[in-house]
Amino acid sequence: MSRKVLTLVLIRKPNEVLLGYKKRGFGSNKWNGFGGKVEDNESICEAAIRELREESGLVVSPANLQQVGMINFEFVGDPIILEVHVFTSAMYEGQHFETEEMMPKWFKLQDIPFHEMWADDRLWFPLFLSGKKFQGYFLFQGHDVILKHTLNTVEHF
Ligand code: 6U4
Ligand code: NA
Ligand code: NA
Numbered sequence: 001m002s003r004k005v006l007t008l009v010l011i012r013k014p015n016e017v018l019l020g021y022k023k024r025g026f027g028s029n030k031w032n033g034f035g036g037k038v039e040d041n042e043s044i045c046e047a048a049i050r051e052l053r054e055e056s057g058l059v060v061s062p063a064n065l066q067q068v069g070m071i072n073f074e075f076v077g078d079p080i081i082l083e084v085h086v087f088t089s090a091m092y093e094g095q096h097f098e099t100e101e102m103m104p105k106w107f108k109l110q111d112i113p114f115h116e117m118w119a120d121d122r123l124w125f126p127l128f129l130s131g132k133k134f135q136g137y138f139l140f141q142g143h144d145v146i147l148k149h150t151l152n153t154v155e156h157f
Pocket of ligand 3 (some may be wrong): 036037
């Protein structure tokens with residue numbers, strides 16, 4: 001078993017969240033937050049900020065980035081565990097724009113397109129949206145079926 005550390009950033013307004021439609025690569029054709037792999041020369045927070053900027057155009061300062069979740073994903077038949085660090089910010093600069101990887105769009109909280117997102121999102125988004133911090137584990141078969149999971153709130157990271 002080896003691990004890959006990834007980031008996922010969800011930008012909030014009081015009644016909206018910014019998602020991006022992933023146009024290529026892992027998780028393509030799904031709406032998701034912005035993020036990607038942590039490089040060797042950077043911290044997890046730096047990676048989160050860089051991926052957000054590369055994929056959406058928005059800039060967040062480290063002081064405004066809050067970690068809200070940590071999720072481990074395992075895929076049947078794949079020895080690599082994805083360790084995804086989930087962050088949020090209500091403060092950002094810049095205008096979002098479409099990139100080669102992502103098409104960003106604001107969603108009202110009542111209109112979040114869970115049927116076009118990773119299957120785990122409908123389980124942990126309610127915790128995120130109510131301001132709770134959480135830790136989870138999901139075992140996937142393929143990219144659509146969750147065979148088992150755990151999900152717990154935590155006090156801090
Ligand atoms: P490259 O190869 O550079 O294009 P990179 O942008 O570094 O890739 P990418 O896009 O593969 O990384 O990262 C995957 C993204 O998908 C990360 O933000 C984490 C996120 N992710 C992976 N599995 C997820 C899942 N089950 N539910 C979820 N987000 C997931 O909500
Ligand atoms: Na990415
Ligand atoms: Na990347």
